Amino acid sequence: MTSVAKRYGTGTARFSRPAPAGDPALRAPVVLMVSGGADSCALLLMAATSSLDVDDGRGCAPIARERLHVLHVNHGLRGIDAEEDAEFVADLAARHGIPCTVRFVDVPALADATPGESFESVARQVRYEEATGLANRLCAEVGCPRSAARILTGHTADDRCETFFMNALKGAGPSGLSSIPRRRNRIVRPLLDRTHDDLCDYLRMHGVVWREDATNADTRYLRNYVRHVVVPAAAERNPRLVEAVATSCDLMADEDSFMTSVAARALRDVCRRADPGARTLDAGRLAAMDVAVARRVVRMALLEVAPGARLEARHIARVLALVTAGEGSFTAPLGVDVSVQYGLLRIRGREGVAVLRGAWLDVPGTLDLGDGRTLTASLVAVSGADDPPGLAHTFASERGASSAMLDAEASCVSPTGGRLWVASPQPGEVLCPLGMHGQSKRLSDLLQDVRVPARDRASVPVVRTGATGPVVWVAGVRADERSRVGPATKTLLVLNLHGA
Structure with missing residues (x-):
């Protein structure tokens, strides 16, 4: 959240505060x-001849030449011109x-491999990935923390205005309407x-020429359409359009920052489980929230599972x-599976789908299921x-x-030991659930009765006497009646599921 002091400052102090001696910012790389x-x-x-504010605590100041490094990415879109x-x-x-690093990336090929993504969005993602990788390597070379590096872009007030209208045309919320932020992590x-x-x-004043991209005139691209059609039309009604939009963006950014902090606390309150590539939220509590907060909570949860989702x-x-x-x-962007069952909202990315592979469990021994x-x-x-x-009942x-x-x-399992087979539930598999006095039941029906969502059933460990043997225990759910402890039991088999 941006404080009043940070936004407006006082006098000229914010432009002249020197970095303390030994500050990593003095040697951290600046990628242009x-x-x-x-x-x-x-x-x-x-950056090379004047002063810039790279948000490293010094305000607007010269940047040491040895910190600078240029990055150019050829997207493979314009042939000889590129x-x-x-x-x-x-x-x-x-x-x-x-120093200058030039990277070639075949954006058309990447876009073909990412259905639903435009060349523009893929190219943007590629540029920032390359910049991030370069900044990390340069930090390692000079021995400074990655957080001290800066990645600078040439975005202007015009870009911010265009992005505002682009997002408005798409029906964006406050985050999108705040347009391009002045800083996001290391990007300034x-x-x-x-x-x-x-x-x-x-x-022109310094006698420097530049390159013009011929595709910038093609209004089939949304940004170009906004630049050449929408913005000029709006500017006819307000000649100071860029300044007016910038003011709106700043206001939106401040309020968006505040609402984001509120939503982050709300997400922590309703999150029931956070696994790699998956989140489980309390659907009831989410439904009771103010819709403005609930929208942000859902967005945050989706982006935690799939950070690159549009x-x-x-x-x-x-x-x-x-x-x-x-x-x-339903399926959200990037193949994220979203489902609501039994009062829980489950959000799971492709990598969050649990796959339980069959394996032997030594008795005594431990088996790592591979998912924590x-x-x-x-x-x-x-x-x-x-x-x-009596021991079994108390246990x-x-x-x-x-x-x-x-x-x-x-x-x-013999009194001296043995092994059991552990795998996912099998289609048509039956067992005799403990407490049903020997009556058989389909395993799928049992899992439904105890409200295990269909998508999660493949991750339920089922312990069997062998790869094709009868069920001993559906881990975390129910044991089989045939393995019940009786008065004549001589050796107890104790099974535990940890991390569930």
Whole structure:
């Protein structure tokens, strides 16, 4: 959240505060993302010869030349023109004594492999991935923390205005309407208060030329349509349109920051489980929230599962409709599975789908299920003074469903040890659930009765006497009647599911 002091400052102190001695900011790399256009060329020239505020605590100050490094990404979209852009940027960087890295990435091929993503969105993602990787490598070379590095872009007030209208046309919320942020983590946009025309004049004054991308005139692309059609029409009604939109963006950004902090606390309150690639939320409590907060909670949860997902208002509305209905499912961007069952909202990415592979559990021994859970097995000899059924009853009442005490021999385990087969439930599999006096039941029906969502059933460990043997214990759910502890039990088999 942006404080009043940070937003407005006082006097000139915020422009002249020196970095303390030994501050990592004094040696941390500054990566300049330069395409060859006027804005990014102006960024390079200012970084090399003037002062910029890179938000490192010093305000607007010169940047040590040894910290600078230029990055240019050839997206493989414009053939010889793109190659000439790369040569131009490398030459411009060399003239100012700045190292330059040029990367070629086949964006069309990546876009083909990512259905639903445009060339523009894929290219943008590629640029930032390359910049992040370069910044990390440079930090390692100079021995400074990654957080101290800065990645600078040449975004201007015009870009911010265009992005505002682009997001408005898509039906974006406050986050989208706040447009381009001045800073996001290590990414800083020091030219956001300058207009494109201002920067062109600056380059002409210093005798620097720049490259023009011919595709910038193609209004089939949304940004170009906004730039050449929407913004000029709006500017006819308000000649100070860029300044007016910038004010709105700043207001939106401050209020969005506050609402984000509120939603983050709300998400922590309703989150019932957080696994790699998956989140489980209390649907009832989510439904009771103010809709403005609930929308943000859902968005945050989705982005935690799939950080690269391009979410739109309709996706969030779809999730909240499921929450209101109390059941249902759909697939969100990037293949994220969203479902509501039994009062829980489950959000799971492709990598969050649990796959339980069959494996042997040594008795005694431990089996790692590969998803943060483990199964353990041990043997306990029964003495003549013990009451085996009483021991099993007390054990069950104290430990709950995550543990089981069974008859070892009835489970095909000898008093000296053995092994059991653990795998996912099999289609058509039956068992005799403990407490049903020997009546059989389909395993799928049992899992439905205890409200295990269909999507999660494949991750339920089922312990069997062998790969094709009868069920001993459905871990965390129910044991089989045939393994029940009786008065004649000589050895107890103790099974525990940890991390569930």
